[in-house]
Amino acid sequence: MKILVCITHVPDTTSKIAFTNNNTSFDKTGVQYIIGPYDDYALARAVELKEQSGGSITVLNVGEAETEPTLRKALAIGADEAIRINAFPSDSFFVANQIAAVAKDGNYDLILMGRESIDFNGGQVHGMVGELLGIPSLSPVMTLDIEGTTAKMAREIEGGKESLEAELPLVLGCQEPIAEWKIPNMRGIMTARTKPLNVIEPTDNTTRVATNSFELPPAKGAIRMVDADNVEELVQLLKNEAKVI
Amino acid sequence: MSILVFIENAEGAAKNSSLEAVSYASAMSNGAEVIAIVFGSIENQALEVIGKAGAAKVLHVDDSKLNMGVIQAYSSAIAQAFEKENANTLVLAQSSIGDPVAASVSIKVGASMATNVTELPDTTDGFKVKRSIYTGKAFAIVDLSSDKKIIGIKKNAAVIKEDGSAPTIEKYEPNLEDKDFGVKILSQNKATGDVLLPEADIVVSGGRGLKGPENWGMIEDLAKSLGAATGCSKPVSDMDWRPHHEHVGQTGIKVAPSLYIAVGISGAIQHLAGVNSSKVIVVINKDPEAPFFKAADYGIVGDAFDVVPKLTKAINAANN
Numbered sequence: 001m002k003i004l005v006c007i008t009h010v011p012d013t014t015s016k017i018a019f020t021n022n023n024t025s026f027d028k029t030g031v032q033y034i035i036g037p038y039d040d041y042a043l044a045r046a047v048e049l050k051e052q053s054g055g056s057i058t059v060l061n062v063g064e065a066e067t068e069p070t071l072r073k074a075l076a077i078g079a080d081e082a083i084r085i086n087a088f089p090s091d092s093f094f095v096a097n098q099i100a101a102v103a104k105d106g107n108y109d110l111i112l113m114g115r116e117s118i119d120f121n122g123g124q125v126h127g128m129v130g131e132l133l134g135i136p137s138l139s140p141v142m143t144l145d146i147e148g149t150t151a152k153m154a155r156e157i158e159g160g161k162e163s164l165e166a167e168l169p170l171v172l173g174c175q176e177p178i179a180e181w182k183i184p185n186m187r188g189i190m191t192a193r194t195k196p197l198n199v200i201e202p203t204d205n206t207t208r209v210a211t212n213s214f215e216l217p218p219a220k221g222a223i224r225m226v227d228a229d230n231v232e233e234l235v236q237l238l239k240n241e242a243k244v245i
Numbered sequence: 246m247s248i249l250v251f252i253e254n255a256e257g258a259a260k261n262s263s264l265e266a267v268s269y270a271s272a273m274s275n276g277a278e279v280i281a282i283v284f285g286s287i288e289n290q291a292l293e294v295i296g297k298a299g300a301a302k303v304l305h306v307d308d309s310k311l312n313m314g315v316i317q318a319y320s321s322a323i324a325q326a327f328e329k330e331n332a333n334t335l336v337l338a339q340s341s342i343g344d345p346v347a348a349s350v351s352i353k354v355g356a357s358m359a360t361n362v363t364e365l366p367d368t369t370d371g372f373k374v375k376r377s378i379y380t381g382k383a384f385a386i387v388d389l390s391s392d393k394k395i396i397g398i399k400k401n402a403a404v405i406k407e408d409g410s411a412p413t414i415e416k417y418e419p420n421l422e423d424k425d426f427g428v429k430i431l432s433q434n435k436a437t438g439d440v441l442l443p444e445a446d447i448v449v450s451g452g453r454g455l456k457g458p459e460n461w462g463m464i465e466d467l468a469k470s471l472g473a474a475t476g477c478s479k480p481v482s483d484m485d486w487r488p489h490h491e492h493v494g495q496t497g498i499k500v501a502p503s504l505y506i507a508v509g510i511s512g513a514i515q516h517l518a519g520v521n522s523s524k525v526i527v528v529i530n531k532d533p534e535a536p537f538f539k540a541a542d543y544g545i546v547g548d549a550f551d552v553v554p555k556l557t558k559a560i561n562a563a564n565n
């Protein structure tokens with residue numbers, strides 16, 4: 001089985017979000033970067049599937065040179081080779097086009113992504129890639145098993161889940177509990193250094209959405225504490241002051 | 246010109262979030278006709294409600310094969326409706342159906358798309374929308390430059406109108422192919438009767454401070470007194486105390502209720518990422534130093550096992 005895993009290079013979930021250049025660029029000062037948490041689930045499941053039935057895993061990121069440590073980490077976790085498409089990921093359509101171009105030549109059985117990136121929160125790229133390739137895409141996928149050329153999956157829906165079946169090839173947006181995050185071991189880190197990381201240039205530069213500026217949400221007001229022995233006061237406040245019940 | 250709105254059919258009625266999408270479309274329409282499209286069996290009266298929310302016309306694809314979320318088929322039908330109705334915009338509410346439909350239609354019709362949109366567009370210079378990014382920690386103002394546009398709205402981006410007139414109802418038979426049914430839905434398994442978490446107006450969530458699944462009765466009682474949905478922190482669903490679809494946060498459901506009550510949850514940044522769009526937050530925690538208090542509007546320092554039953558009682562008393 002040939003698996004392509006698409007990963008984002010995103011600020012650690014504890015990062016403080018701030019902007020510079022008159023609120024037109026993200027402030028990277030002091031920010032640690034990680035593999036997107038959902039992409040990390042996708043990668044972990046890919047590694048498990050390879051352990052079960054062999055094959056190969058390619059990880060791909062559309063990003064500038066700074067994302068290479070993140071790709072190396074994915075190699076350390078268990079991918080066999082990495083591809084970096086050398087461009088700033090300016091919008092989802094641009095990213096989807098680059099991924100689809102790689103996928104067209106690659107003959108992958110499975111293209112695994114995260115359900116969403118945690119910086120852009122689009123939840124769009126997998127659906128776009130599926131449509132560009134003319135194959136089904138599904139998200140958010142919670143379990144994935146392969147039997148022959150059929151994928152059996154559970155997908156989260158509001159208030160529950162559905163079980164699904166579809167023929168490979170497929171594009172899937174993954175989320176827990178599809179697999180547990182894997183931490184690279186020493187051997188993985190050593191071998192990752194010599195695994196191939198190919199840099200290719202974008203094929204098509206079309207974008208459809210331009211980001212103009214950023215804003216931070218308004219700061220929260222002060223908290224009002226209520227005594228544990230006086231819960232009636234809280235009920236009154238919620239009714240008469242906040243007017244939410 | 247017209248604006249299409251995709252309506253999600255929840256067992257014979259339009260979902261509330263879809264009605265928000267209709268009212269959003271109506272508010273931005275500027276004279277364009279708002280046309281809703283709905284799939285599967287639905288009550289006539291439910292079609293009227295779509296008109297009240299602001300649609301002039303409803304395209305009804307009355308085919309029971311389309312009752313359950315057949316995403317590929319919905320996308321094909323909507324792409325055809327773009328052409329048929331000379332539409333330039335699609336508005337829909339974000340969900341496990343809406344998101345994939347939006348992505349696929351955007352490629353089929355060549356549209357600029359923004360999801361997570363929180364406000365009406367600003368068309369004074371270009372076509373700008375505000376969308377939530379970094380999991381609720383910031384916003385981006387983006388410009389949709391293509392002629393065709395798709396807008397996926399977050400909960401509360403619009404208030405549902407109720408004063409629209411009766412819509413024209415048109416049976417619509419799009420051309421669907423076998424490949425639109427390539428994904429087989431074997432079964433669906435949903436909590437029924439409960440308030441759904443992503444749509445809930447009040448949410449009561451419990452964390453590891455509740456010690457075990459056997460103690461969720463008091464969370465459910467409090468939720469019931471408020472007509473609320475129940476949620477939980479990630480460790481709680483990881484340990485299977487609660488189902489995964491209740492897990493709130495960075496890697497779970499993002500909620501936007503008017504009231505969020507957190508019981509025995511420390512307030513880790515990844516949990517806050519899922520609740521920061523709530524209007525009012527109440528925190529109940531025995532540790533006065535719990536970080537959640539910094540993000541809350543009201544707080545009680547106390548033992549959940551003591552405070553929660555008292556609070557339920559006080560709410561029930563105030564309701565009567």
Ligand SMILES: Cc1cc2nc3c(=O)[nH]c(=O)nc-3n(C[C@H](O)[C@H](O)[C@H](O)COP(=O)(O)OP(=O)(O)OC[C@H]3O[C@@H](n4cnc5c(N)ncnc54)[C@H](O)[C@@H]3O)c2cc1C
Nearest residue numbers: 452453454478479494495496509510511515516531532549
């Ligand atoms: C990449 C990543 C993604 C994550 N995504 C999420 C996510 O989506 N959602 C999420 O929730 N977490 C997420 N986490 C985990 C998060 O960091 C925290 O570990 C988690 O939220 C803690 O859950 P908790 O508050 O229930 O438990 P704890 O942190 O253990 O807190 C329990 C709280 O209960 C209080 N307490 C104990 N007993 C009582 C009592 N009797 N009465 C009242 N209060 C009591 C304690 O004072 C404490 O504050 C993520 C972590 C990472 C690294």
Ligand SMILES: Nc1ncnc2c1ncn2[C@@H]1O[C@H](COP(=O)(O)O)[C@@H](O)[C@H]1O
Nearest residue numbers: 006062089113114116117122123124125
């Ligand atoms: N720049 C990128 N490079 C590689 N994969 C990406 C990139 N952006 C998004 N993806 C993939 O698409 C998924 C959904 O992203 P999004 O549509 O931005 O929420 C992510 O979880 C990744 O798997």
